[in-house]
Amino acid sequence: MLLKFISPFLLAAMLAPAFAKEAAPAAADPVAEARLMELSSELRCLVCQNQTIADSNAELAVDLRNEIREKIQTGMSDAEIKDFMVARYGDFVLYRPPVKGTTLALWVGPFLLLAVGGGILFFNLRRRRQRDAEPELSRDDQALADSLLQTDTTKETR
Amino acid sequence: MKARYLIPLAIFVAMLAFLGVGLKLDPREVPSPLIDKPAPAFRLQTLDSPSRVMTPEDMRGQVWLLNVWASWCGGCREEHPVLVELAKSRAVPIYGLDYKDQPGDARRWLADFGNPYTAIVSDPDGRAGIEYGVYGVPETFVIDKAGVIRYKQIGPITPKALQDTILPLVRKLNAA
Numbered sequence: 001m002l003l004k005f006i007s008p009f010l011l012a013a014m015l016a017p018a019f020a021k022e023a024a025p026a027a028a029d030p031v032a033e034a035r036l037m038e039l040s041s042e043l044r045c046l047v048c049q050n051q052t053i054a055d056s057n058a059e060l061a062v063d064l065r066n067e068i069r070e071k072i073q074t075g076m077s078d079a080e081i082k083d084f085m086v087a088r089y090g091d092f093v094l095y096r097p098p099v100k101g102t103t104l105a106l107w108v109g110p111f112l113l114l115a116v117g118g119g120i121l122f123f124n125l126r127r128r129r130q131r132d133a134e135p136e137l138s139r140d141d142q143a144l145a146d147s148l149l150q151t152d153t154t155k156e157t158r
Numbered sequence: 159m160k161a162r163y164l165i166p167l168a169i170f171v172a173m174l175a176f177l178g179v180g181l182k183l184d185p186r187e188v189p190s191p192l193i194d195k196p197a198p199a200f201r202l203q204t205l206d207s208p209s210r211v212m213t214p215e216d217m218r219g220q221v222w223l224l225n226v227w228a229s230w231c232g233g234c235r236e237e238h239p240v241l242v243e244l245a246k247s248r249a250v251p252i253y254g255l256d257y258k259d260q261p262g263d264a265r266r267w268l269a270d271f272g273n274p275y276t277a278i279v280s281d282p283d284g285r286a287g288i289e290y291g292v293y294g295v296p297e298t299f300v301i302d303k304a305g306v307i308r309y310k311q312i313g314p315i316t317p318k319a320l321q322d323t324i325l326p327l328v329r330k331l332n333a334a
Contacts, residue, residue: 046293049185059258060293063284088291090191 032072039078040065043085044093052095190291190310197224197301198289202279205256205264212253212279214305221331223252223324224299225275225315226287228259229267231295237314238271244320245274250328254278257287257295300324302331 037054043064045056053061053068064085071081085093097103137145192198197214204210214224225241227234245252254275256264261280268275281287290299300309309327311319 046188060284063288067285067288087191088288089293090188090291092188 029073032069035072035078036065036069039068039072039081042095043082044095046089046093184313186294187312188293190307190312192291192299192307193310195307197299197305197307198286200279200281200286200289202255202281202286205254205261205278205280212277214301217251217253217301218305219303221250221303221328222276222301223250223328224255224290224301225252226255226257226290226292226295226297226299228257228295229263230259231257233294233314234296235271237296238274240315240317240320241274242272244315245276249325251276255286255290256280257292258282258284298324300327300331302334 040061041052041054043053045051045053045058045061045064047058047060048056051058051061053064055061068081071084076084082094091097091103097106099107199213199215201211201213204212227237241252244250252275254277256278258281261282264278264280268278279286284292290297294312296314298311298315299307300311302308308331309324311324315324
């Protein structure tokens, strides 16, 4: 949930320089161009895999931007365009992959690891607290230890 | 109590195993969603004569390879001898998709290195490539008699990939 709130800002922050550089080809329709940028910044470029299609200057990314621009002009919805991309390149193109069987580990994994780590931490802390709460020596043990030490010192001094 | 001291070692070994597997994985090999889907349609001019147009329908009824290549592509050069050998063996017809290439360059390239292709279509603007989810040449699709994509090789076909994967699949599909 938190991720969902943060990620647009994070993405925007990361892409800000790219947007600045990417002086959109003077298009007739600024609204369509804005949609193109928004869409293509959520799609992964398969040539430079850590860049979005909006970001990348790889030839394929340029081609795909043109393809998306055309699709916008023919009146396709964002969802339809994403489906078009996924049908050809797979879920991998989506920077926000859908939750389904094959991506379950991706979505649940981190929380699972967090739970396991938290569990280990919790049990360790609890054990430590129990150990600290116990007196270091029981009264009887203390008496025994004292007497032993006493006999020891008497031996020494003798 | 002794076993406790083995835990860091166990974690280390597990990490080593994960990293080792990770090293072997190629992030460029993205599984294609087109496997077991009908080969996307195209209508493209052949490299030899622009007046002749081909579609995947023309290959219906046979098992064929669609090899996406370009004269500017280094991996294609590496793969080419394997394709030439394969063409000689007549095990399976190879159709070429000349991806974002200049026809003149492509013809010269084939004249220099040999032409393993039964036919080649030109995809100068890469539109057919997008339909096939091509993101790096060379890529090769194994397409069955019904026109369904059964396998995609990303990157050059190595002799090993040919012997272990592609040829057995072709034999199986031909028998079907």
